[in-house]
Amino acid sequence: MPADLNAFHTFLKPSEILSLSDVQLADQRRRFTAAPDMVLQPHSVESVQKIMRHCFEQKIPVTPQGGNTGLCGAAVAQGGVLLNLSRLNRxxxxxxxxxxxxxxxxxxxxxxxxxxxxxxxxxxxxxxxxxxxxxxxxxxxxxxxxxxxxxxxxxxxxxxxxxxxxxxxxxxxxxxxxxxxxxxxxxxxxxxxxxxxxxxxxxxxxxxxKPQTTATAWVGVDSIDDAVSLLTDVQTHFAERLCSFELISRFALSLSSGFLQAQQPTDAEWHILLELTDSLPDSGLHDALAEFLFEHGRENCILAQSEQERQTLWALRENISAAQRDLGTSIKHDIAVPIGEVAGFVHHCAADLVQQFPDIKIVCFGHLGDGSLHYNTFLPNIVSNEVYAYEDAVNQTVYRQVLNHHGTIAAEHGIGMIKKHWLNAVRHPAELSLMRAVKAHLDPHNIMNPGKLLPDSE
Missing domain, CATH: 3.30.465.10 (Uridine Diphospho-n-acetylenolpyruvylglucosamine Reductase; domain 3)
Incomplete structure (x- = not known):
């Protein structure tokens, strides 16, 4: 690759060619470490074009990278060029x-x-x-x-x-x-x-x-079915003003409240953090939400009375990921099922996992309003990346239940390297054939992020 490095020096600025020590090569979870032959950081779109022309002609693999916050290994380069786009930031x-x-x-x-x-x-x-x-x-x-x-x-x-x-x-x-x-x-x-x-x-x-009015409530519910019923009622009553509807398990809340040393807002098996917003000033929105919850028998709840209280409630939701680190390395699942199927998935999946791993810990939380969940599993006494030896067994159970409940194995984080072999289970062969045809047409030399997203051809 030295000849290619010399070629890049002919049309790139010295500051656009980085040494490997200048960038973070490990991924967000330190599960994978990139091993590129070189790291390029173009300062302009024109530089990107020149890089791609050379890589296309020489058949050099290119892995685009943004903030390196991904969780599926999609931005991890194995050879070729790691193309860091951080300087294209206007x-x-x-x-x-x-x-x-x-x-x-x-x-x-x-x-x-x-x-x-x-x-x-x-x-x-x-x-x-x-x-x-x-x-x-x-x-x-x-x-x-x-x-x-x-x-x-x-x-x-x-x-x-x-x-x-x-x-x-x-x-x-x-x-x-x-x-x-x-x-x-x-x-x-x-x-x-x-x-x-x-x-x-x-x-x-x-x-x-911009929202001019916000009303935020934390509601304890007995079950996920109860939470779905609340979601339906809120949508019927408040329509598009419902902005967020977050589901949090008792265990997830206990981790987060302990991490923040904060009091738990309600005592319940499941919790909902919901927020209404209005683009117009509406001094009655808070009272309307309080009245709605009271009329629907939702007395196990609190409403934020100030921006500080609102931020405190959101901190409990947003710090779940940080709080669970004390449990060790998790096998994460970023899944979605139809909203009406969430309760069934959570019940059946937990039962299956406990049968295989009796002491497994499950941290379940996510965006019930769109049916997507963060479903993180922790095996007892394994706090390091050694837990990944059990990943296939755990995934087989979780993804089988996802598919049984008409869901998807990737709702937000993508496919990357770690889920690509599951695409055959969630996409029709005709869809995969079309994806490969599009890829082959646009990228005939397979230089763009090879080994990611699409399953390996048999």
Whole structure:
């Protein structure tokens, strides 16, 4: 690879060529360590094009990388070029007429939120990693987060994309068109593609009116079925003002409250954190929520009386992941099932797992409003990455129950390396054939993030 390094020096700035010691090669969970031949950090879209042209001609693998916050190994390079996009981080335009913002792929999500806020608008994608994850990665794995119930996932928030194809061709559709029916919509190929089709360099994203009123409640419920009943009632009564509806198990809450040394808001088997927002000032929204909960017999609840109390409630939800680290390394599952199937999945899956691993600990929480769950399992007395020796056995049980309940094995985090062999179980052969055909057409040399997303051909 020295000859290729010399070639890159002819058309890249010295600062665009990094040494391996300049970047974090381990993934977010330190499960995988990248082993690229070189790390490139382009400062412009033109540099991305030049890199891709050379890699295409020389058949050099390219692994795009954003904030390196992924959990499935999608941004881990094994040889070739690790293409770090962190320097493509400009906010190009805020367009209030079209309620849109155009940003480069390396923009940190929090910075996009702040730019929208300065324009008196809201960019609603909200994730635990928003202080470090980047827009390109959010698009590449179709991120969801806390506000999917009202605003949708990343697929719903992208108006246009700028992408560099594997051969260096630039295709840019960044104008904020709200309607366009001129054939196949290519942006949806790249949203969720995990860097396997090309390099996302910029995107035009939807903005919304900032909430002027917020009402937040924590409700204890007896069961998940009870929680689903509450969800249905809240949606019927408050319609689109329901923004978040989070499910938290008793065990998950106990971990988080202990971690924060905070009092648990309610005593129940399951807990719901729900939030209503309104884009107009509505001084009666808080009282309307309180009255609704009382009339529906939801007395095991508290309502946030101030912004500080609201933040305290959300801290209990957002610190579950940090709190569970004391249990050791987990086998994580980022799954979704139809909302009406959540209770059945949780019951049957737990019973199956306990039968195989009697002392297993399950931390279950997530976005009940859209049916997606974080279902994390911990095996007793194994606190290190040695737990992954049991991963296939645990996954066989969890994913079998996911499929039995008409769900998906990946709701937010993507497929990467660790789930690709499961795609044959969740996608029809005709779908996989089409995916491979698209990949082969756009990337005939298979240089884009090889070994990720698509299962290996038999």
């Amino acid at each position: 906010i190009r335009e805020v367009n209030l007429a079209d309620n849109s913002i155009t940003v480069e792929a390396g923009c940190i999500l929090q910075h996009v939120q702040e730019a929208a806020d300065r324009a008196d608008r809201l960019f609603p994608l909200s994730l635990a990693s928003e202080g470090s994850c980047q827009i390109g990665g959010n698009i590449a794995c179709n991120a969801g987060g806390l506000n999917v119930l009202r605003y949708g996932s990343m697929r719903d928030l992208v108006l246009g994309l700028e992408t560099v194809f594997p051969d260096g061709t630039l295709v840019s559709h960044l104008h904020p068109l709200h309607k366009n029916t001129t054939g196949y919509d290519l942006r949806h190929l790249f949203i969720g593609s995990e860097g396997t089709l090309g390099v996302i360099t910029a995107a035009t994203l939807k903005l919304f009116a």
